[in-house]
Amino acid sequence: MSERDDFASTLHEPELPVSVDDDVMDDDDRLRPRFVREVLDAVADGDDEAARGLVAELHPADIADLIELAPADERADLITALAGIVDADVYAELNEHVREDMIDEMEPQQVADLAAQLDTDDAVAIIEDLDAEDQLEVLRAMEPDDRAAVEEALTYPEETAGRLMQRDLIAVPEHWKVGQVIDYLRSGDDLADDFWEVFVVSPNHHPVGTCKLSTILRSARSKPVSEIMARKQTLIPVDLDQEEVALKFQKYALISAAVVDGSGRLVGMITVDDIVHIIQEEAGEDVLLLSGAGDGDINEPIATTVRTRLTWLVINLGTAMLAASVVGLFQGEIAKFALLAVLMPIVSGMGGNAGTQTLAVVVRALATNQLTDSNTMRMIARELTIALSNGVALGLLIGIGTAILFDNPLLGAVIGAAMVINNLIAGLAGILVPVTLDRARIDPAVSSAVFVTMATDVMGFFSFLGLAAVTGLAG
Structure with missing residues (x-):
């Protein structure tokens, strides 16, 4: 052999x-x-x-x-x-x-x-x-x-690279030759078992490069490590959030990466098998947080689940009362024209759906670093364009349908205009709420849905009933 x-x-x-x-x-x-x-x-x-x-x-x-x-x-x-x-x-x-x-x-x-x-x-x-x-x-x-x-x-x-990293790794000085590295790997009984690359360090234990095992195996024993190592590498700060670590692995297609402390010294490594779990956890976590479902784990204690879900349901109850108070402002109009009570949930409901769509896209873009300070304004303009297009299309459909069904063109025009307005509000809230929370260092996945739903409910009722009052539809 x-x-x-x-x-x-x-x-x-x-x-x-x-x-x-x-x-x-x-x-x-x-x-x-x-x-x-x-x-x-x-x-x-x-x-x-x-x-x-x-x-x-x-x-x-x-x-x-x-x-x-x-x-x-x-x-x-x-x-x-x-x-x-x-x-x-x-x-x-x-x-x-x-x-x-x-x-x-x-x-x-x-x-x-x-x-x-x-x-x-x-x-x-x-x-x-x-x-x-x-x-x-x-x-x-x-x-x-x-x-x-x-x-x-x-x-x-918790949930930082320091908690995620392994301490067992292979590090060698750059002045070694390939033969010395091979002999070291053979002789060290207490060395790490699972590794895909060898880290090359300076005398003060700062990482200066990496060598893939395949490169070591294909190089002559007399070859200096400094000649075969890759000097460019992705270093992970020990206090970096695990979600950011996962994004680095995903962006740069990493198999493993060195973890460094505040002084730049090599203190551990993170491997891709750990990152797969993190990506799965973070992706599921954002979806569950948007719904207020908490951890969402079927093995979570029932008392914990009830407490988490009830908290957000109580908050939603408060926002629903706020929306109801807006309806109360127009109870005279509703009493005169009962069709308003029948149709107003359509406006708020469609606005809520539109806001949820925008919110889901924005939260994902923030989580994957697609949405940054550099393109926020462009993203706002994009979502408003989409919201206006959808609002006009839905407004025409509901407006024409209402006018024909109830033989009342003015009612059709009012509900159509309200649909356009609320879709614009939904698009604006769907992007501004999570972006604002993110800038304030608050996880946008946790509380964005409550504020977006409140905005679309309140403005849906207000725009529809307000236009009905202004146009004298219920007169």
Whole structure:
């Protein structure tokens, strides 16, 4: 075997899912209900060996799914029955709410042993949600090196690169030759197992470049690292928000990236497998926040979900009362011409739908850095053009339809004009509200929908009923 082949064979290969029977997984890679029931029945019957045999070939992510699919009161028995199979990798894949329930039932030493088997970022994810007292007990039970790494990570704010990064990485000086790097990788028993590139650092441990493993393997041993390394690299500040980290990985097609502290020293690395989870979380989070549904996790405690949703429903109730007060200003007109009460929800409802469309586009553009200070005015002009076009089209449709249906051209003209006005308000609110909140450092996904809905309801009622009063339609 050649030297390069020998080196390649020593690299740690990522664990791949094992092919399982069609009776276990459906076409969408979901565990079949019958299989889940079969495993749970085996556990209930005390046949732990049968249960372990059923899940032995499953990937850790699928075992995590199995635990999540089990009823809450059966999960502890399931984990006990699968002793030796439910390992640290399975806990790393568990839903955070389910994992938190499982961790709460463990002794501090058990949690410490579990964390020791994980990368720093996964260990931090398990420990950070513990109560302060439990957290301290677990840290005390950990080995000094592991404890130091986790304690350092916990000093960084949540959802930042410091919490996300791994401490285990490969860094070499730029004056080394390729042969020295290969020998170092072979001789270091305590080096990282999973890596795709070697970071090149200066004497003060500042990253100055990177070398892909493929480049190292294809270069002569006598070649200096400084000649084969890529000097241009994307560095991640340790306090950068995880959403911004994900955007950098997406924009520059990164596999891994160096994390640096305030002085520019290399302190860790982030890999793309962690970023995939972040992109999924952030995308789902914005959609749920827009609806006021909170975390949106089906494993979230019911009391927490009720509290979150009720908060926004109460706020929406307040905005609805404001819209109702506008209607109250025109109760005389409504009493004289009852058709106004029949038609006014159409104006406000269509405005609300238009505002939601604009809001969704703008929040996404802000989240992906497509909308910046440089193009905000252009975006406003674009959305107003769209709103005017849609408003005119809808206004003509509802105006002509109303005029024909109720044999009242003036009523058709009033509702058509109100539709145009409210669509313009919807477009303007749909972009100005999230942009303003973003400039104020408030997450626009959290509270934009409430203000946009209020604007379209209030202005929808006011424009329609106000035009009816001005034109003497109800006279």
